[in-house]
Amino acid sequence: MRKYKLVIFDLDGTLLDSFPWFLSVVNDVAGTHGFRPVAPHEVEEMRGKGSRELVEFLGVPFWKIPAIARDMRRMKTERLKDIPLFAGVDRMLRHFSEVGVVTAMVSSDSEDNVRAALGDATQYIAHFACGASLFGKAVKYKAVLRRTGIPASDAISIGDEVRDGEAAQKAGIAFGAVSWGYATPAALAKTSPALVFSSIDDICRLV
Secondary structure: OOOOOEEEEOOEOOOEOOHHHHHHHHHHHHHHHOOOOOOHHHHHHHHOOOHHHHHHHHOOOHHHHHHHHHHHHHHHHHHHHHOOEOOOHHHHHHHHHHHOOEEEEEEOOOHHHHHHHHHHHHHHOOEEEEOOOOOOHHHHHHHHHHHHOOOHHHEEEEEOOHHHHHHHHHHOOEEEEEOOOOOOHHHHHOOOOOEEEOOHHHHHHHO
């Protein structure tokens, strides 16, 4: 089995159990910004969609996305102390640090939010590429590769959304899909992930 020298993590839905929080606020945000709310029976259908499909499903005009993202980040900052990491995340990150695997965090959230969410586990992340970007995550992945000097062939990104897998393909790195986040395993399978993880402990074992 291939072993990777660089592991790039997503935060929300991958390390941070933020999907319940998202569901608790999305309909309030819908009322504020004029897109349609999500009914309870539509949640699984929503999880099966890619980013563009989800925007169409909710009826969100593209020009409103930056303002919606800003509001969501602000609301998340206010509630961050109530949003837990998945069990075992700190142990997993510590393991990678101890065995010499370089770890990085790529997130559309702010670095301050990411560090606050990780808490003491922040010490195990060597590189951060955070914040909103018009060019998506692929550019951030490439920036981390340049910063570390590690070839793309020795890197893997681990995430829970279709856009994570698509960005990994654009950056020329492997993608590891987690089964417990925002997107369903079936949706993630369409991105042809190199690895699929069913638990946090799987990440240590397979990577």
